[in-house]
Amino acid sequence: MSLLSVENLAIHFGGIKAVDQVSFAVEAGEVFTIIGPNGAGKTTIFNLISRIYDPTEGRLIFDGVDFTTMPAHRIAGLGIARTFQNIELFEHATVLQNLLVGRQPHARVNLLSEILFLPSVRRAEIAHREKVEEIIDLLDLQAYREQMIANLPYGVRKVVEMARALCTEPKLLLLDEPSSGLNVEETQDMSYWIEDIKRRLGVTVLMVEHDMGLVSSVSDRVLALNYGRVLAQGSPEEVQRNPDVIKAYLGGEE
Amino acid sequence: MRFVFKTSYEQDINLFRHGGDRFWYGLLLLALAAAPLLLDTFYLGELSFILIYAIAATGLMLLVGYTGLVSLGHAAFLGIGAYANAYFISQGMPFLVSFPLAGLITAAAGLLIGVPTLRMSGIYLAIATLAFAYIVEQVFIRWESVTGGFRGLPVDAPDIFGYQLWERWEFYYLCLVVLVAVILGVANLLRSPTGRAFVAIRDSEISAQSMGINLARYKAMAFALSAFITGLAGALYGHHISYLAPDAFDIRLSIILLLMVVVGGVGSLHGAVYGAIFAGALPQVIAILRDYLPPAISQTPGLEPALFGVILVFFILFEPFGIYGRWLKIKLYFQMFPLYKKATFKRQKSYLKTERLR
């Protein structure tokens, strides 16, 4: 059984078929990448999986659970975490506070004991902190722990956002263009992080990416999308050689 | 400059970062406890008033400053707390029961406005809360059997286990105890998952949601908690003014409450207290200034609300982080002297939000 199955997924915005009958399956332990020209519908697929959008058609199944109609705030608890193409961090909070929000799916909330800050709350806070520190160590964020997001450079924010997603202890991590806006060096680092996330944490990765170097170096399988439809699927080399894919890229970009 | 060496996670969790903090807060509390010895009855009354304002501002700060939801109707919550408490006391209920009950009833009213407006934000929410406050004011006027309508409702002095707090200094201590308890409770909440969920909603609803935060639930909770605290402040406010009339809780009071949050500094508890001091002391300052101004200006009716409005606009434009934000900058300036960089607090615009969700 696949970790994530997307079956005949479709969404229409007015007349636009942003995603049209898309099916694919992500296997546990792999890095699965979606590529495609601008406006192909890649981010929309992520928003459908995060349940921000309601699909017009199709089914979503994760780990045997049909979550097609599940409310968006329960997706993290299911084991799916994500980053955003344009970075959606909590700007007026520190890196540490951002990462602690990532512990939310694991927090037992009891208002009264929080107001009194009972020892049970303190113990839970320390346990969350320990988990957060593991992720900080994994992604080398020690130097930024106490800094406000608003003061961080773009590249660091990207890593922080990934770290926050990892703090939810996901089984599946969705990365929307992890290398966009990064320089060559930072992109290289990003490919190491993704390898680490896969190897050391055993997290399955589903990503959207434009940088073909990064795509071929980390992906196990690639799916190419154009105008909301699947063009090709297979190993990075197969997809890159596919004539339809080449045509879409030549036609789509000047 | 002071460096804090961290040796355990406890240090980040604790309310006070280091011994210095504990010392200064302790000193402040001591000074406040000694105030009745030093101040005459009039100024003690004014100080109690500031404490009550600070409680209300803390309640509103939770909603506006931490959850990012605006309210132009908090005077209504203050009123509901005041009337509920006064009514229960007039029915012979002891203060120790009527006071928390008034808070709970106000919290229920908070849910009443919070739940239908869950999907609103910004100007729409401001208008909805304003309308709510107007309706509540009408209820105060019309529901004469409980509120006394325009005749008003006298408020008896609070009693604690049969002992009535008639003296100004006794009431002052009551306000101080409630304020300290409220601030501690809110500070605790803010270092717990619930407080972090509020801040997350304020900064990015979409990613809060994808981190497992149920927006509807936490927004409703923020409204209820904010109303609860404001209701408690209202109950004390009622005792302070000792006679309730519906027009005491109109839009002007809502604006003053919002002013406290904005002027003090959005997103900080210090800010709530600074804002309360500011709003509590301003009328006194204006009264003193009146003697020096030409009569054409000083006799103008509505000088005070106009000045409040001007100050609100000034802060929104030039000092969005309020008095507390300014204080942090001054403090850093002296700590870093002569190395202070002007750009330290400039927000980096290193990326563009070209295409935001929704």
Ligand SMILES: Nc1ncnc2c1ncn2[C@@H]1O[C@H](COP(=O)(O)OP(=O)(O)OP(=O)(O)O)[C@@H](O)[C@H]1O
């Ligand atoms: N909420 C929405 N309402 C209307 N149209 C939308 C909405 N979201 C996406 N679209 C449209 O759906 C199409 C796919 O957009 P999407 O953001 O998924 O593209 P993408 O593949 O992520 O592109 P990029 O590489 O530029 O990020 C676009 O034509 C876009 O305008």
Ligand SMILES: [Mg+2]
């Ligand atoms: Mg996209």
